[in-house]
Amino acid sequence: MGNNSHSNEFNYTYSKVKINTRYSGLINHETGKSYSIDEVQSYCKETNEPLVAQYDLEQPLNKGVLQGRPFNMWRYEELLPITDRRFVVTLGEGFTPLMKMKQLAQQYSLGSLLLKEEGVNPTGSFKARGLSMAVSKAYELGIDSFAIPTAGNAGSALSAYCAKAGLEANIYMPKLTPKMFQLDCSIMGANVCVIDGNISDCGVAMRRDNAEGKWWDVTTLKEPFRLEGKKTMGFEIAEQLNWKLPDVLIYPTGGGTGLIGIWKGFHELQKLGWIDEIPTRMVAVQTTGCDPIVRAFEEGRNFSVPYEDPDVTIANGLRVPHAFGHKLIMKTIYESDGYAVRVSDDQIRDALREFAGQEGIFLSPEGAAVWHAARHLKSTNRIKDGESVLLLNTGSGYKYAENLW
Numbered sequence: 262m263g264n265n266s267h268s269n270e271f272n273y274t275y276s277k278v279k280i281n282t283r284y285s286g287l288i289n290h291e292t293g294k295s296y297s298i299d300e301v302q303s304y305c306k307e308t309n310e311p312l313v314a315q316y317d318l319e320q321p322l323n324k325g326v327l328q329g330r331p332f333n334m335w336r337y338e339e340l341l342p343i344t345d346r347r348f349v350v351t352l353g354e355g356f357t358p359l360m361k362m363k364q365l366a367q368q369y370s371l372g373s374l375l376l377k378e379e380g381v382n383p384t385g386s387f388k389a390r391g392l393s394m395a396v397s398k399a400y401e402l403g404i405d406s407f408a409i410p411t412a413g414n415a416g417s418a419l420s421a422y423c424a425k426a427g428l429e430a431n432i433y434m435p436k437l438t439p440k441m442f443q444l445d446c447s448i449m450g451a452n453v454c455v456i457d458g459n460i461s462d463c464g465v466a467m468r469r470d471n472a473e474g475k476w477w478d479v480t481t482l483k484e485p486f487r488l489e490g491k492k493t494m495g496f497e498i499a500e501q502l503n504w505k506l507p508d509v510l511i512y513p514t515g516g517g518t519g520l521i522g523i524w525k526g527f528h529e530l531q532k533l534g535w536i537d538e539i540p541t542r543m544v545a546v547q548t549t550g551c552d553p554i555v556r557a558f559e560e561g562r563n564f565s566v567p568y569e570d571p572d573v574t575i576a577n578g579l580r581v582p583h584a585f586g587h588k589l590i591m592k593t594i595y596e597s598d599g600y601a602v603r604v605s606d607d608q609i610r611d612a613l614r615e616f617a618g619q620e621g622i623f624l625s626p627e628g629a630a631v632w633h634a635a636r637h638l639k640s641t642n643r644i645k646d647g648e649s650v651l652l653l654n655t656g657s658g659y660k661y662a663e664n665l666w
């Protein structure tokens with residue numbers, strides 16, 4: 262897996278400031294209305310739907326362009342929205358390990374069990390990818406202050422990239438978020454506002470404080486570029502597996518950017534001819550106390566409805582009562598012939614312990630939810646003997662210690 266040439270940012274010099282990106286603007290995924298590359302747009306105010314970045318993928322691009330580039334998410338620069346290298350705000354995010362979990366694969370009769378370990382990203386989660394991209398693009402567009410409602414990791418990541426670039430971050434976080442997340446945000450100089458409520462309540466408070474619109478709102482899918490950072494997981498999975506995708510990919514779904522992004526990434530690679538087939542069934546995992554996507558799936562709907570009074574869970578990132586990109590999440594599940602599965606906190610604890618004991622990896626509660634979902638789908642025969650299954654461990658378990666004593 263992977264590639265062994267050891268180039269990094271110290272021995273690789275980019276020759277030009279201008280990036281040869283194929284980025285061609287934004288599109289409303291429902292109406293098809295498009296916006297040029299120079300228009301600063303967040304989401305479609307008329308239809309209340311996300312805007313999605315488009316690329317010109319008609320002209321051929323050889324995989325060889327990757328050769329020798331540093332192993333971080335910026336190696337796919339032709340397929341990213343930044344046009345000027347000087348605005349890239351990076352802490353080395355991406356190109357995380359993709360590892361074989363041999364013990365558990367054997368025990369559960371899987372062809373292969375793969376773990377993409379996102380917990381090693383800056384600030385300990387895959388949120389680094391999305392916020393590195395969103396902050397870089399906004400910086401390029403001349404924006405200098407940001408706001409976000411967060412279940413923890415997105416706030417940490419926004420704080421870090423804003424600190425690095427000298428920009429302002431305003432973080433709205435539920436009171437029940439582990440203290441570590443409040444601590445690292447404020448240590449990195451962000452303004453942290455702790456709210457007695459869930460992430461949707463944080464969004465309401467943030468919009469109230471931002472009524473004049475002085476801050477760039479980077480709520481999940483309310484701006485288009487976090488998705489572009491998250492899709493690099495799809496590029497890496499393809500590259501690390503030698504351009505052959507797994508049968509099943511399981512993802513802990515809050516706002517859904519990772520699920521949607523990976524699926525988008527796979528299709529961009531297919532358009533370029535870098536992969537032939539996309540056999541992957543995409544699985545969304547939620548908790549029993551907040552499962553709007555699972556309910557929509559079980560009822561065959563292509564949209565979810567806001568979940569009232571979500572229960573507290575140790576998997577903070579999954580306590581999202583309504584995802585702005587809910588229609589895109591449902592579309593991904595159906596298009597890929599996937600599933601949506603709910604998991605309880607007890608099952609998360611049990612799965613976390615099994616994975617740690619057998620494979621030596623301390624999953625985040627969200628990652629452990631994914632492992633339980635895999636066991637469950639296998640035992641109900643929706644994953645068959647011999648299939649390849651890829652799990653996303655979206656964050657480091659260590660930041661959640663307080664939830665797990």
Ligand SMILES: *Cc1c(COP(=O)(O)O)cnc(C)c1O
Nearest residue numbers: 414515516517518578627655656
């Ligand atoms: C944010 C988060 C999630 C959910 O990600 P979405 O892209 O919002 O669906 C899952 N796991 C962890 C650790 C997170 O921080």
